[in-house]
Amino acid sequence: MGQQEKPATSLTGAVSEEISASLAPVDEELARRYPGDPGTRQPVHTVYVPGDAFAADTTRSWGDAALAALDEHAPDAGTLAAVLGLPGALADDIHTRVRAKLEREPVEDLRVDFEDGYTPASPDDEDGHAARAARLIAEAHAAGTAAPYMGIRMKCMEAAVRDRGIRTLDIFLTGLMEAGGLPEGLVLTLPKVTYPQQVTAMVRLLEQFEKARGLAPGRIGFEIQIETSQSILAADGTAAVARMIDAAEGRATGLHYGTFDYSACLGVSAAYQASDHPAADHAKAIMQVAAAGTGVRVSDGSTNVLPVGTTEKVHDAWRLHYGLTRRALARAYYQGWDMHPGHLPTRYAAVFAFYREGFEQAAARLAAYANRAGGDVMDEPATAKALSSYLLRGIDCGALDTAEVARHTGLTRADLDAFAAPRRAELTTHTR
Template sequence: MGQHEKVATSLADAVGEEIGASLAPVDAELERLYPGDPGTRQPVHTVYVPGDAFAADTVRSWGDRALDALDAHAPDAASFAAVLGLADDLAEPVYARVRAKLEREPVEDLRVDFEDGYGPRPDDEEDQAAARAARLLAEASARGTAPPYSGIRMKCMEAPVRARGIRTLDVFLTGLLASGGLPDGLVLTLPKVTYAEQVTAMARLLEAFERTHGLRPGRLGFEIQIETSQAILAADGTATVARMIQAAEGRATGLHYGTFDYSACLGVSAAHQASDHPAADHAKAVMQVAAAGTGVRVCDGSTNVLPVGPAAQVHAAWRLHYGLTRRALARAYYQGWDMHPGHLPTRYAAVFAFYREGFAQASARLARYANRAGGDVMDEPATAKALSGYLLRGLDCGALDTGEVARLTGLTRADLESFAVPRRGDLTASSG
């Protein structure tokens, strides 16, 4: 190391102690408001099925219908790649993984819909549908056939439907408890939120349910659906969505963008309502910044162009959906909505291509960082976090295999997780 340097300081220890004491409230606030990503799996999509259409075989039916669509309109890797413009080296592995995914786990996140997709019904009919949804999801969970995540979307907290939404949620959750308990992957969605007070009301509702049944405080979380202009920008010019996250008091798990309600709210004509419209980009950018570091994840919306009809029409819809999904992934929206079984092939094709085409480069960069080997890019802890998160998401959805990741990185999954969810100081201590 060379000459041993003489180290001298000028400040008394009391100076640092005083600064530490003055910043203690800020330290506590940072830990409370910005706990970071939870480090759990995020589904690549959410599938919405109306409450009256949901059945015991819904998930398997969606997978089979998606496979049928492939058989009919892209029966091999070459034809599928030609439709989507996949590179030659991706065609076979992507196609094989898409088919395997549709056979093994066609839906990652299922939401039984009691809102727009269900509509107003007689109370007894909705009661029965909510109880049935609870029973079927509980049975699927017990059999091991349930998606990794599932739950319901209730009606919103606005006055005309508030009581109905609360009752449906109560019937559903009570039914789950009666059928064996709350599944680990339970997700609840609160739609059409306009004021932070509605989020607080949802938090109070879930708190009351937990207290009634002796559940662990905070056991029940929920997603906030962003479908109105007021959810992005309040009357006073502030970002409402940021206040909503805090109003959830730690229960918010996601922000879901509602493409068509939000676009219509802003007066966008029906022909131009899409997830890549400038109005959509603005809303999601605000959501993304508000959610950053909070542990709340952002979900993109959907396309209403369905891959049905003759081959040319199906192929056009597939190309649209594939392109929108790839666009969202590049913007760090790792989850979106799928409205039809025919969307599943292109959802997984886009996701798998995204992770496989950058897999080798990400692995090499992370391996160099882990081994302090240097290279042509000077990576820091924040970049290692992004690289490991990329690989973990690829592993979770089935785009990548554990063996190939270990072979190229020399790292275990535990190693990847340690980089993906670093301590706060590990990131803030970096130079950039």
Template sequence: MGQQEKVATSLTGAVSEGISASLAPVDAELARRYPGDPGTRQPVHTVYVPGNLYEAGTLRSWGEQALAMLDEHAPDAASFAAVLGLDASLADAVYDRVRAKLEREPIEDLRIDFEDGYGGTPADEDADVARTARLVAEAYANGTAAPYMGIRMKCFEAAVRDRGIRTLDVFLSELMAAGGLPEGLVLTLPKVTYPEQVTAMVRLVEAFEKAHALDAGRIGFEIQIETSQSILGADGTATVARMIDAAEDRATGLHYGTFDYSACVGVSAAYQASDHPAADHAKAVMQVAAAGTGVRVSDGSTNVLPVGSTEKVHDAWRLHFGLTRRALARAYYQGWDMHPGHLPTRYAAVFAFYREGFEQAAARLAAYANQLGGDIADEPATAKALAGYLLRGIDCGALDTAEVARLTGLTRADLDSFASPRRGDLTATAS
């Protein structure tokens, strides 16, 4: 090895040391506020089921109903592709994977609803909450649970605050009595308007952790964005950014509430949809506020249900498919589904999104990893996005680990390392 070339400098090491010392607080703040993606699986959707209707067989029932709808309204790949405008080269792979998904894992994230969707009486709520908690515990114990499950409680507005607190207490207490909190537990706090309401939620779950000697920070929660004040505060600041900070590292997601938010800003009922400009603005603010924090953003839902004649089902499927594809292109990788008939088009849109770009993404990442030339000069940030894209495809079932490895020459651990240092750490720990 040759000698290192001597170059001229003008500054002493003390200058660099002084600058580093002055920026140490900034370094610490960046690491605390923007740790990056948590490196865990993000579900492609959240399914809402009223608390009074949830039963042990709900997940399987949704999958069976979705399969029956395919049998009736799109019994083969060609007919399903024709309805949705899928390219013929994708038709068989998407259709087969949709059916397999509905049989194996019809719901990725289930939220048992004790807020707007709850149909029981106030006198019934304690019993319904306790019953559903026991069913959730049983599902995790016997292997029939969705990867993620939890409840949406009532909000912290004065009129329903005590009921929301009690519902959360009963649900978590019943889970503890049944053996402890499951790893896939998710809680949703709706209609958050002020950061102080988020702080109150932190104090609530903190008190529960102390009461049961749980690790500090064990319980996280999602923040539902349903009011204009949660986007823009009276002082002109982005309230949602302050909410993330108020969560004290417990916020796991920001969920956009399509219809409450639309109504709040005055959108008439006929135009309340997730692709309305008001919705786009709100989600863009949420996305920027959450970027790098590890808090994930979820799109909302459509209230157009695929029911009735085949023509009406096809119309609703096309709408839902289009909205889901639109959200994916805008980096909203999760949304809400409200009916079993939404499952076929949720998975069709997600699987098509990943399969149609799979080969190009794999080739680009392989070229980057092997430092090969090409017609696209990718940077580390793009390699991160490419790896994240492939991992999301694997996690939901759109792609197989083997086919990704074949085209990239990379292992799952390699993909995790490219996508996020935190993913790489998780993989190393697991191995």
């Protein structure tokens, strides 16, 4: 090998120490603002159910209705493949997995809605509905029948409904505490946020609840719903959504795009209000860039074209929903809203096809990277992170099986986690 050369330097160690000291505030700022993805499961969708309609069997009834729609309008793999354009080689597997998902876990994230979709007979009814929602969610967790994520969408922080929203949230959270405590997977949604100060108000509200109930500071997080133009571009020309994330003081878990309120805010006519409208793409791109690295996740909106009526109409609605979902996944919007049980078959068909189609290539590339084996693509750590995140998302939703991923990559779940969130994995290792 020859004699190893002796390196020479010109700078003293004091130079490095001085530079490190000058950048210490930046290091702290980067760690605080951009901690990276939390490494937890992200649901593929959110289902909204009005507070007066939510019942103990809502999750199961959605699954049963979705299965009935599948049996009536696409009873076999060939029919589903023909309607959606699924690859023939994957059709049987996807149809089987969709059925199994609807039987086992039809809803990944359920939000009991006390906002736009909620029309109680009288204002006083909301107290009872909020208390009932808390009781039913607590009972579902106790029985093991809860969706992985459940919570409420309260009314917004605008003056006309602010007090009502605060009271509903208080009743709901208090009900959960009285029933045994806040469950894992609790999610709260704050809609129609226009100013960062409204996010700050939500933070102060949750702080007061945590103090009143003896909870650890920061225990309760929330999603910010982006439904107004002012939440994207503030009056001073800045990206308001970035300031909202900062105003949440680490409590923001997601940014959810509201397709129809946002479109209407910009004057888009009803016939063209859709998640693939250029205005929607612009808003979500700003949301995505603002959230990148912060640990806050972005969710796409929904379609209001419901798969109901004749088989022909259902198939048309399914093709639309499938296409919008695949489009969103390609743009790294891994979550969306579903407004009807009939949307569940195509939600899962789209998600499963997305992960099944790219599985073998992603697994091979990650295995080659992990083994330093090379290949026809030169991947870097950032690509390995994306590949492992892709596989983990596929496992979490049921598109992929842990055993087959291990078989194709030679990697364990812990290995995938380490590639997907290396900084977080390193911190976890050091703190064990």
